[in-house]
Amino acid sequence: MDNILRNFVKAANQGDFSLDLTLNVNGALVTGTTVSAKKYMQSLSRTFENGNEISQELSEKLSRASEVNYAHEEISYIHLEEAQVYNGDSKPTPSEGSFYWRGKLDEVDGFFLGKIDAN
Template identity: 30%
Template sequence: MEKDIILNLLNEMASSEFGIEVSITLNVKGSIVTGTLINYEKYLSGTKQFIEDNATGKYRDVFSEVFNKLQENHEKFLLEEKLNEDEPKKFNFIHLKNAKYHFGDVAVPDQGNWWRGKIESIDGFTIGSIA
């Protein structure tokens, strides 16, 4: 399946050294998702913090260790990627913070959350938020 060049460019800009963040509305298989486009590092860091703030006991420790390993692996990946800077970046996932699903005039959850989705599942998008 061919990926949208503009969505890929936005994702690349979020993942660049500038780490831009932009409000976006996604249509994903008929569902509307809004949030702020972020890079993978911010997604990992935010999700890890969310789990540490909300999980208890051994679950908190296990999830924290898993996210530490993911961050370490991503740092290694970034070093390898710098060696191959001439090759175009290929993104399979998109990451949002403050993400909400919209059902008519109702947004869930109220405060937003961390969201990760497959780019190939996105049917359309709007730069900016509908809400």
């Protein structure tokens, strides 16, 4: 795993640090802005909070997971917001809107600073 990329993720998990990145993952390009694991978990929690009983239970579990101090955890995942995935064609997925993306750091083949602009 790339120590530079690991340090970017560590900085995101420790505080209010974000960075536009594009990752090469198994031939696809994943582009977005780094966010902390805490922010990622909070976003997922909000997604489920207004659903049925099972959804609300998931929301509570994810909310508790967001309280973990990820700054001191082993770094295994990278989290991006406003993510888009390019897989061999000119249109990203999703082509409209934005979403959070989570990927294994040890699956990243390479990266560059900056995001791909779909426009």
